[in-house]
Amino acid sequence: MNSINFEERGGGTTTENHDDLCYLEKINEQSILDNMQHRFNSGQIYTRIGEQIISINPFNNKHVTEQKDQRLKQTYRNKYMYEMSPHIYQLAEDTYKKMLQTGTNQCIIITGESGSGKTEASKIVMDYISHYHPQSSSSTSSTPSSSTTPNRQRYNRNNNHNHNNQNSTTSIMKRILDSNILLEAFGNAKTQRNENSSRFGKYITIQFDAAGVPLGGKITQFLLEKSRIHSRAAGERNFHIFYQLLTNQSLVERFKLNSDPATYNYLGNDSGSVSKSTVNDRDGFQSVLNSLESLGWSTEETDFLWRILCAVLLIGNLEFEVDTNKNVDSVFIASQDTLLRIAQLLECDASMLEKALISRSLTTEAAAAVHPARLEAGKHPNYESSEMEQQKFTLKHYAGPVTYDLEHFIAKNRDPLNQDILATLQLSNDPYLSALFPSLNCSGNRKIPTMAGHQFKQSINELIASLQQCQPHYIRCIKSNDEKQPSNFNQSLVRNQIRYLNIVETVRVRKAGYCQKYHYTKFFSRYKICCPTTWNPKYDKSVKEGCNEIIKSILPSHERQSECFFGVKKIFIKSARVLYLFEKQRQDNLPKAAIAIQRVWRGYLARCWFKKELEKLKLQKEEIQRQLLQKRSAVKISEVYYRYKMRSLIAKLAPWTQAPYYNKGRQMPTLWRVKRQFDDYLVLIQRAWWAHVKVAKLTAEQRSLIRQKVLALDLFGGGGTLRKKEWDPKRRFLADYLNNDSNPKKAQYVQAIQSLFPSGDDKEILFADNVIKVNKRGKCQLRTLIITDQHIYKYDPKKYTRKKVGLKIHLIVALSSSSKRDTFLAIHFKPPVRDLFIDLGCDAVEKVSEVATILVQQVFKLTKNTIPLLLREPVTFNNSRDSRNSGTDWVISFSPYAKKETQRQCTFTKGKTNAAIVYYQESE
Ligand SMILES: Nc1ncnc2c1ncn2[C@@H]1O[C@H](COP(=O)(O)OP(=O)(O)OP(=O)(O)O)[C@@H](O)[C@H]1O
Ligand SMILES: [Mg+2]
Known part of the structure; x- marks a missing residue:
């Protein structure tokens, strides 16, 4: 582990280059700005406020090379926050570790204005996580689908198919990254502020198992800026995919397209900035093709994709003319060829399509859903109506005032498709297309179609609900300059962002407040391992006293009061540095504890085994003793009886022992139940004895x-x-x-x-x-x-x-x-x-x-x-x-x-x- 000198980092006042803004001597907008500029100029784009990361977009390719450098990721692995200099890797590591350690959901919230680097930051996080598990196999697929999309079922079916086709070696993370490429192609566009601006919100969920291996993922998108298809601000482009498609010669030929985007109304641009775009569409399309292949899309599915894109482009080129033959105001489609081509691509009825395109049914309720008059009536202090142009009004947002033009306000806000168009698409012979628009309710229950504003509110509520279930981690992205120039730090631009991102307040709160709070029991159970007194199983004092004991064992006396505060129910820890010290101590002691627990457990197992064996042995012993007892008594009885028999026999044998004739020549009595051989021996013994008596008397x-x-x-x-x-x-x-x-x-x-x-x-x-x-x-x-x-x-x-x-x-x-x-x-x-x-x-x-x-x-x-x-x-x-x-x-x-x-x-x-x-x- 890298050793760190907090005094050195936090105590300096002259250089004012702190990797944590909380260490600044004076906390104000200027000091923060200076510190950040100082760091930015020396190539350090990341700074932290406690656990939060501030990332300043450098507009260079450094992060691309960094992502390829596996060694850098490796240095952040298993490190604690304050051990390493601030980086998105470090935040990702911290988040991942917290998830494993606490078993709770974690989320990373990336904020910042357009072009500040949110999308890139999210990719860096995912790159780091995928570096952790390069081989994890997919059990669930990540999809560019919204949980609320009606065609979700269809996607799932396709995913199963993909899953079967796709070998299981494709990692979950790779699939998420591949999906991301598709989402960017279809949902990102060049804007005035960002060459690759995400025109939708995105919530990526990755599920991990208890060991931290990704099990599955889901990307939820919301509020795609659909209006960009037909209209955008000057100098901006439509979604990348249209321009990318036109770079592919074979598709252009197959669908009889024109490879010049300017020939399509939806892609043409007044200011001609399309041709000046720095985006490489050819490479982009190749990435899209690779991702589709890698995600297992079939040829029919990709074919359907291209057909829809062509149809959209051609719709933009339809020419409508006023029908002067009719008394009422009405239009007809002049470019019938184009219409037929569209009908062909969508596999739907041309006349039905024409009708749907030139006639429209309006519901008055929907149109009345949002009206500036209501805002006006409220007389809100942040509401300003322009006196010059009655048609415009300005709202003072937190990030700054925004003037709204009412001209297309309602049209842009109206999200649902025209009923006639829906019906036409539902009746398409293309199964993919008809599946995208499932039939409306036939019961006649006509709901008011949801407005974009309503959808936005709904999506945000859902998002907040999901986020509230997670412990948040923040990355705040700051744009260094509007010109997208590398190494250009625009003070006023950054100052503005510092202001609306509330960075000064965040630093103050962080410095004054406490970075972490724990219930006493939670703190005690987590860190009791750090102190031998509390780790003792016989420790019987209160949990609060235990917490004090732990703090005493880790912090020097002068820091205890300033760093830890004892509340009624909770303990508050001031700085992440101290938290790191606790964590580190815990981490260092864990292996010892594991060994101790293992030892006790093994001992317990051995004792259990021994007890069992002992019990068995005891039973065996008792059985043997019982048998022996039986045997012994049997032996005893037979011995006594045998002796009695012998005595009576000896009495019978008496005549054979008496001089002078020793009962010579008489048959000796047979011994009772004694083997014959013994009888014979007895006779021999008697004879020998008899002979001995006789011989003893001879000269x-x-x-x-x-x-x-x-x-x-x-x-x-x-x-x-x-x-x-x-x-x-x-x-x-x-x-x-x-x-x-x-x-x-x-x-x-x-x-x-x-x-x-x-x-x-x-x-x-x-x-x-x-x-x-x-x-x-x-x-x-x-x-x-x-x-x-x-x-x-x-x-x-x-x-x-x-x-x-x-x-x-x-x-x-x-x-x-x-x-x-x-x-x-x-x-x-x-x-x-x-x-x-x-x-x-x-x-x-x-x-x-x-x-x-x-x-x-x-x-x-x-x-x-x-x-x-x-x-x-x-x-x-x-x-x-x-x-x-x-x-x-x-x-x-x-x-x-x-x-x-x-x-x-x-x-x-x-x-x-x-x-x-x-x-x-x-x-x-
Ligand atoms: N860490 C970084 N290092 C180098 N360049 C970066 C970094 N982050 C962003 N960029 C550059 O800035 C551009 C815009 O970044 P990005 O698309 O991530 O912004 P964003 O915050 O997602 O914007 P939007 O809200 O419009 O989607 C990127 O295309 C890239 O060129
Ligand atoms: Mg983005």
């Missing part, structure tokens, strides 16, 4: 025996698929069967053992007995087999001498036996050590299980390997190999004795090469 020796028995049970008793039938689990393992009194050679045996131990590393006898050994030729030999902890020795059973060296136990790789009732065992050694095949049933007692168990146990002790005991038929072994010779396997099959044999447990019978049969005794 170490007994325990080792038990271990052997358990191993024997594993080996022979059923772990495998086969079971050695000849196996007696009840037989006790005695280990040494020779150190026994039943052995007649016991002494010799003991001696042999005693000589054995010191010679080697053997320490104990694990087994000793006489066995039958099968040699490599299949011959059975009786031997004493001694198994120590390290070796297997074969001794001669008669002398107890050792045969060969002992076989190392740790070289045993497997044992094999049949599953039958024989007593043979094959001991397999790691080659080349030969296998052993021995019969362990010499004294008719089974000792296979004992030897196998001892060997498995001992090999495990020495090597930590568990050697397999293979129970299968045939049994094969190799006892003929040595280190050089691999030898041959014996294949032994097993068969029971054919007859009962009591002598021996079993017999080895050699068959053909290395095959043999072991006969055994079947069970009794």
Whole structure:
């Protein structure tokens, strides 16, 4: 934002070049004039009085170039009034901003005499607004129509059509500007005072949405100077469009026109100023064509326009002659060709048209509507009748005295068309033309046609009513000179305008008065954001005190009293500068407030969400707790019941815990509703416990025996698929069967053992007995087999001498036996050590299980390997190999004795090469 130094601008007295006239030291006509001239001479055509803008017409093209300069418009954008030098842009910006901020209707009233620049000022405003919204699409069309025109419906229909055809990219503002071009062509004319004088009043309405985007527009025109068609003051022109039309060669040819305006009575001019006109009609017509196209007029519609214009021009050229053949005063149309051409263009009946043009019905009431005699009768102080010419009178208007010529007074004031002409036009075959003149009431209710004066009054009343609904903004236009010369400041002309525009009074009132007043509540609600105390939601003091608080926070103490006045209901703010300070402070604080509000709102939303979620969670929790409670009580009940069941069961199990028999062999009771597996485990536990009780009572020796028995049970008793039938689990393992009194050679045996131990590393006898050994030729030999902890020795059973060296136990790789009732065992050694095949049933007692168990146990002790005991038929072994010779396997099959044999447990019978049969005794 531009920083401004108000002291500098307002305080100077020597230069007297203030952009606000309120800053003038002395306020009078001269000081204002000087200030304005000073500014005008330095190229500053705009000055302000508070919020009003005074624009002095410079008659140069500066504003045209300015309008093309988008950057200049940009500098005014979003600025406050006192931030920028006065300009129409600044007023437009202020108006636009007020509309957005307050949401109320705003209007800009442009006043000034003819040629002072009102039309140009209005274009500058619209240009600025359109710069704001270059892309806004049209949803409603702006039209050169009066809200009171009867043909409005038709226009609306056309507009809809236009709207459909027109792409929506055409902005509302462009359409308004285009309509304006048409209005200027048809409603503006060169006058003595202004080359482009608007000959009608104009009220442009633009509707915006809440975001400030133009939604639609409407141009209401009133009081077009229709009489200009047929008569105007010397040196003036008809409406531009007629001259423009004649510049277009193709239209001139098509309608058989003459391109020289002088050939048309309506366009010809006594003083010849037409040719001197500076207006470029050719360019003007091109703009009209472009606008028509841009507004979406169809070819038929534009064609109709040209036909009407031609007809009007030709009507001016009709020649009327007095009909001398008739007794009464009457006229006839001499130029019948022209009449026919007109009838053709208007598509109406030529004779009817002729009749309408030469005869006239007058209503006396209408003619009597306005009469100067009435004014005279009033003897008003501002009324003066000329003594020289009785036919003229002068009214002293505010802007100056105006002399009225009564000659055409009534004719000019009479607005309505002759009834006959109306009827002719209504009956036209041209649908556009007949639609322009809808039929008069057929009911015979003849209203007095309205006079121009009456219409004027009505229009002004309507305009005032519309303006009263808006907050006004003013642009006062001043003409710098009558000669339309650039940089020419005519003091007396401007002084006159200053006088009748009431500028001195305006400045005085503005300076003495207050630029803005607010109800306390409105002021408070608008500016409470400027002060932290009042912005606090807990602020609880009165609104008036709040306003004071706000002012204190913004204005320095010396300015508070002079700038703000506290009334009964309202607060008055002296200068726009202070108002600007409030606005600026508010604008600066708005984003902070927006963030704060957003924060609170988001917080609120989050809390709402959290509350909801919490509520949900609570419900969930309660549900879970309820379920848990149900579960817990169920669990509790089942626990208690289970314990009770267990107690009664344990009571039942008591006999299984009592010595000496622990209810052995009895079926344990099944647990109630406990899985079978648990039953099984319980049985195992009970057995283990029972075993533990039993084992605890055994000696170490007994325990080792038990271990052997358990191993024997594993080996022979059923772990495998086969079971050695000849196996007696009840037989006790005695280990040494020779150190026994039943052995007649016991002494010799003991001696042999005693000589054995010191010679080697053997320490104990694990087994000793006489066995039958099968040699490599299949011959059975009786031997004493001694198994120590390290070796297997074969001794001669008669002398107890050792045969060969002992076989190392740790070289045993497997044992094999049949599953039958024989007593043979094959001991397999790691080659080349030969296998052993021995019969362990010499004294008719089974000792296979004992030897196998001892060997498995001992090999495990020495090597930590568990050697397999293979129970299968045939049994094969190799006892003929040595280190050089691999030898041959014996294949032994097993068969029971054919007859009962009591002598021996079993017999080895050699068959053909290395095959043999072991006969055994079947069970009794
Ligand atoms: N701001 C301006 N800068 C330069 N020239 C201007 C400016 N305003 C007006 N003019 C010139 O003055 C001429 C008359 O201005 P304009 O038509 O706006 O007057 P007006 O007040 O509308 O008059 P009327 O009441 O006759 O319609 C314009 O054609 C233009 O040449
Ligand atoms: Mg104008």
